Amino acid sequence: MNKTSSVNSESQSSDKAMIEIIDVHKWFGDFHVLQGINLTVHKGERFVICGPSGSGKSTLIRCINRLEEHQRGRIIVDGIELTNNIKNIEKVRMEVGMVFQHFNLFPHLTIIENLTLGPIWVRKVPKAEAEENAMYYLEKVHIAEQAQKYPGQLSGGQQQRVAIARSLCMNPKVMLFDEPTSALDPEMIKEVLDVMIELAQEGMTMIVVSHEMGFAKSVAHRVLFMDYGKIVEGNSPEEFFENPQNERTKLFLSQILH
Amino acid sequence: MEETIQKTQTEKIKPPVVSIGIIGWVKANLFNGWFNSALTIVTLYLLWKTIPPLFRWAFIDSVWRTTGAACRDTGGACWSIVTENLRFILFGFFPYELQWRPLLAILILFALLFFSRDRKYWKKLLGYAWIAGLFIMGLLMKGGLFGLTPVESTQWGGLPLTLLLSVFGLTAAYPLGVVLALGRQSKMRAIKLICIVYIELIRGVPLISLLFMASIIFPLFLPEGLTINKILRAQVAIILFTAAYIAEVVRGGLQGMSLGQYEAAESLGLNYYLTMRLVILPQALKIVIPPTVSILISAFKDTSLVVIIALYDLLKTTQTVLSNPEWMGFSREVYLFVAILYFLGCFSMSNFSRKLEKELSRGD
Ligand SMILES: Nc1ncnc2c1ncn2[C@@H]1O[C@H](COP(=O)(O)OP(=O)(O)OP(=O)(O)O)[C@@H](O)[C@H]1O
Ligand SMILES: [Mg+2]
Numbered sequence: 001m002n003k004t005s006s007v008n009s010e011s012q013s014s015d016k017a018m019i020e021i022i023d024v025h026k027w028f029g030d031f032h033v034l035q036g037i038n039l040t041v042h043k044g045e046r047f048v049i050c051g052p053s054g055s056g057k058s059t060l061i062r063c064i065n066r067l068e069e070h071q072r073g074r075i076i077v078d079g080i081e082l083t084n085n086i087k088n089i090e091k092v093r094m095e096v097g098m099v100f101q102h103f104n105l106f107p108h109l110t111i112i113e114n115l116t117l118g119p120i121w122v123r124k125v126p127k128a129e130a131e132e133n134a135m136y137y138l139e140k141v142h143i144a145e146q147a148q149k150y151p152g153q154l155s156g157g158q159q160q161r162v163a164i165a166r167s168l169c170m171n172p173k174v175m176l177f178d179e180p181t182s183a184l185d186p187e188m189i190k191e192v193l194d195v196m197i198e199l200a201q202e203g204m205t206m207i208v209v210s211h212e213m214g215f216a217k218s219v220a221h222r223v224l225f226m227d228y229g230k231i232v233e234g235n236s237p238e239e240f241f242e243n244p245q246n247e248r249t250k251l252f253l254s255q256i257l258h
Numbered sequence: 259m260e261e262t263i264q265k266t267q268t269e270k271i272k273p274p275v276v277s278i279g280i281i282g283w284v285k286a287n288l289f290n291g292w293f294n295s296a297l298t299i300v301t302l303y304l305l306w307k308t309i310p311p312l313f314r315w316a317f318i319d320s321v322w323r324t325t326g327a328a329c330r331d332t333g334g335a336c337w338s339i340v341t342e343n344l345r346f347i348l349f350g351f352f353p354y355e356l357q358w359r360p361l362l363a364i365l366i367l368f369a370l371l372f373f374s375r376d377r378k379y380w381k382k383l384l385g386y387a388w389i390a391g392l393f394i395m396g397l398l399m400k401g402g403l404f405g406l407t408p409v410e411s412t413q414w415g416g417l418p419l420t421l422l423l424s425v426f427g428l429t430a431a432y433p434l435g436v437v438l439a440l441g442r443q444s445k446m447r448a449i450k451l452i453c454i455v456y457i458e459l460i461r462g463v464p465l466i467s468l469l470f471m472a473s474i475i476f477p478l479f480l481p482e483g484l485t486i487n488k489i490l491r492a493q494v495a496i497i498l499f500t501a502a503y504i505a506e507v508v509r510g511g512l513q514g515m516s517l518g519q520y521e522a523a524e525s526l527g528l529n530y531y532l533t534m535r536l537v538i539l540p541q542a543l544k545i546v547i548p549p550t551v552s553i554l555i556s557a558f559k560d561t562s563l564v565v566i567i568a569l570y571d572l573l574k575t576t577q578t579v580l581s582n583p584e585w586m587g588f589s590r591e592v593y594l595f596v597a598i599l600y601f602l603g604c605f606s607m608s609n610f611s612r613k614l615e616k617e618l619s620r621g622d
Contacts, residue, residue, distance in 0.1 A: 067521050086529075093527040104522035108541050108618070117536060118526035163522075170526060 016043045017076075018174055018205050019064060024073035026059060033059045034070065035229035041174075046206040048216040048237075051226035052252060057209045060226070061176045064207070065096040078173055094122060097167030101179040103159040105151035111138070111162050112147040118170045130169070137165040141195045157188025161195050168199075175199065177208040211256055217241065225249045326584035339588040340595045343579045347592070350415020350570040356407060360418040363395040367421060375610060377617060411489050415570030417599070419489070423561040423571065424603075427496040428554050434497065435504025436543070440534065442509055453505070460502035465560055468495040473567035492564045500557040507549045511542035544618045551611035555604045572596060 019041040026034040033056045041047055049057050062068040063075060066082050066089045075082045077092045106114050115134035119125040125133070138144040141161035151159055160180055167175060177196070181189045193215050200206060200219040210216065216223050216237055223240040225233040225248070233246045244250045288298040319334025322341055329336035340347070349357045370391045373379050399418065402408035414422075441453035460468070472495040473488060480486065515538055523533040543550075562573040570578070576596050580589050 065525050067525065090527050090529060093525055096525070098521075098525040100518060100522065102518055104516075104518035106519065106522070106537055106541075108544065118528065121532050121536065122527040166526070 017041070018043045018045070018078055019207070020074070020076040021060075021064075022074045022076075024060075024063065024070045024075060026056075026063065026068065026070045026072075033229050034063070036073070037229075037231060039224075039231065041205060041207060043173075043205055044203050045221045046200055046204075046219055047208070047222050047224060048220040049207065049209045049224045049226055050211050050213075050216070050252070050256075051224075051232075055226045056229045057226050058178050061098075061178055061207055061209055064174075064176060065093050065098055067098075090122075094170060095173045097170060097172035097175045099160070099163050099167055099175065099177045099180050101183050103151070103156070103163045103183075105159055105163055105166070107151050110148055110150055111143075111154070114151065114162060115166050115169045118166070123170065134165070134169055137168045138162075140168070140198070141165045142191075155188060156184045157191045160184065160188075160192045164192075164195055164199070174205045174207070177206065177210065179209050179211075181210065181212060213241065213257065225252065227252075326582075326588070329588065335591050336588045337591055339579065339585045339592045343585065343592075346416070347572070347575050347579060347596070348417045350419070350575045351413045352415065352418075353407070353409060353413065356401075356409060359398040359401070359406070359409075360414075360416075363398040364418060364421065366391050366395055366398075367425065375613075377614075411487055414489065416575045417572050419564075419569060420561055420572040422489070423493055423496055423564065424558045426493055427500060427561065428557060430497045431500035431504055431557065432550075432554075434501035436508050436539065438501060438505035439508035439512060442505065443512055457502045457505050460499055461506070465495070465499050465563055466566060468499050469563060469567050471495070488567070489569060492567060492569060496557065496561060499560075500553065503553045503557075504550060507546050507553060508543065510549070511544075511546035512538065514545055515542055544615070547611050547615050547618075551608055555607055558603055558607065559600060572599065 017040050019039070021037050021039040024034055024037040025032070037060060039047075049060070051057055059068055063070045063082075064077060070082075078095050080088050080092050080095075082089065082092060105111075106117070109117065112131060112134050115137065116125075116127065116130040119130040119133065120127055135144060135147065138147055141164055143158055143161050143165070146154060146158060146162075151162065154162065164175075164180075180196070181192050184192065189212070193212060196206075196208070196215065197219055206219075208215070208220075220237050222234050223237050224231050225240075225244075225246070227248050233240070233244065233249045235245075240249075241253065244253055289295045314334070316335050319332060320337055321329055321332050321334065322337045324336075324338045325342075326336075326338070329338055345354070345357055349360050352360055370388055373384060373387070397403055397406065399414060399422075400409060400411070438453050438457060441449050442457065444450045444453070469492055472491040476491060477485065519537055519541070520533060523537040528536065562571055564571050565574040565577070573596060576592055579585055579592060585592075
């Protein structure tokens with residue numbers, strides 16, 4: 001794991017808190033999904049969140065760009081607190097990129113149009129500049145030759161890389177990933193993880209919900225374990241995998257590693 | 259081994275003879291099995307019995323340019339009823355010597371529709387052309403400017419009236435329907451409620467009763483002296499009616515959209531309006547092109563219901579010709595003619611929708 005050390009050692013984390021989550025609770029009806037989450041992510045830090053199905057991982061990161069609304073506590077992203085203020089929500093969404101399990105590309109637009117939609121309409125970038133920028137990011141995710149195709153003509157791995165590029169085109173300060181590889185065939189997982197590792201090497205602030213432990217070991221500053229709506233354990237990857245403290249973490253790790 | 263491999267590579271394998279050519283097609287489609295063979299024979303017999311006499315009636319024994327009296331002596335079709343009354347059927351009571359004006363208006367409309375067919379012409383210029391075209395068409399119909407003799411809208415009739423009601427009816431109903439569909443999905447309770455009540459109320463009454471209300475009941479509520487043009491009232495009734503149906507179809511399309519599309523758009527920072535306009539509606543409206551066109555086609559045909567409030571649309575002018583003693587009894591011919599006109603309208607709409615669907619499905 002040469003890459004591991006290299007990525008982690010050049011840790012670019014500074015003291016500026018990019019995301020602050022303070023005692024956040026959320027309910028779906030009577031169901032208490034998030035039960036007092038506290039989390040601070042600094043600029044340049046990379047967190048990987050794992051945990052059993054239904055533990056609230058997706059809900060947590062979806063709260064960070066207000067795809068879900070939290071009902072108690074505070075969430076502050078890059079100095080902007082998420083409230084019902086629509087303008088603030090839109091500002092936060094401009095700064096936070098999100099990659100979904102099922103890609104969610106826009107099927108009626110070509111790849112390049114998918115990438116330029118946000119910059120042109122939200123950031124008001126001129127079309128030519130947006131396209132140039134889009135090509136830059138498509139090259140970064142190694143898929144520039146597909147620019148004129150439609151999403152339906154691409155493989156899952158390619159689509160997910162396009163989705164990553166689409167988020168990057170908005171020039172976000174944070175990237176959220178919700179199980180980006182779990183809808184992919186095994187042979188495509190690596191191409192997506194490689195892109196994410198490159199992104200990490202450039203110092204992007206990332207929160208990744210994933211069970212790809214190899215990825216967590218190589219790029220994460222911290223690995224969090226969630227269960228029943230709480231962050232049960234959080235540690236550096238070495239400690240987390242070598243020396244888990246909590247019984248439930250141990251059980252979970254034994255299940256996914258064997 | 260080697261020999262067989264070479265053979266398959268050099269010789270192209272052709273399909274067995276029975277399945278190709280006309281004979282192959284006939285065998286495979288018309289005479290496969292005794293039941294299909296019997297059906298084919300019965301159908302051929304019926305065609306033999308109907309087509310030649312029909313052809314004879316329409317083209318051989320028919321007369322084209324005679325008086326009504328002369329028509330009665332022939333055994334064939336009396337197309338004279340169409341040719342001799344064409345201008346009345348098409349233009350109704352529009353002053354005879356001014357009928358070049360509605361004709362020109364119709365030609366302008368057709369030209370605009372023709373260019374709007376092709377999406378590569380959908381530029382700003384076409385928009386301006388439509389605005390100018392609508393203005394000129396209105397001027398031609400109404401007159402009163404640039405030395406054109408004014409013509410009261412009560413004298414409008416025939417094809418221009420039918421086209422007016424349908425083109426405006428459909429182009430206004432469509433966006434209104436989309437807005438209603440979005441309103442029905444709105445998170446704002448009041449808007450949602452208004453849209454639901456509107457849609458359900460309108461869908462709960464037949465168009466005829468709406469037209470009656472627009473022409474008879476509605477004026478009762480207007481202050482004395484104020485009248486609103488009858489055509490306009492019928493037009494509004496048609497728009498309101500059609501929009502409610504469009505709204506339901508579009509709502510179906512919206513429900514077919516996955517939540518992920520909304521989330522992806524929102525997480526890019528697109529607001530509600532942009533999300534709808536750029537991501538959701540282009541996909542949702544595309545899904546519902548076929549049912550939408552069904553509604554537009556039936557709305558086009560339903561414009562003929564304005565006869566009941568005494569507007570002289572295409573169908574009414576036709577009936578008027580038939581009530582003339584000279585031409586009484588030749589309804590087959592003249593209705594066939596009007597049917598062909600309606601068919602051309604409906605057929606081009608469905609043709610256009612198929613073309614549009616094909617063009618828009620590149621992404622799938
Ligand atoms: N919109 C919703 N309405 C009601 N319940 C929901 C909703 N979304 C999620 N839940 C429930 O909340 C719980 C947490 O969901 P969440 O998607 O956050 O879990 P997760 O940890 O991401 O699980 P997975 O690994 O399966 O993705 C689940 O039990 C789920 O059924
Ligand atoms: Mg999840």
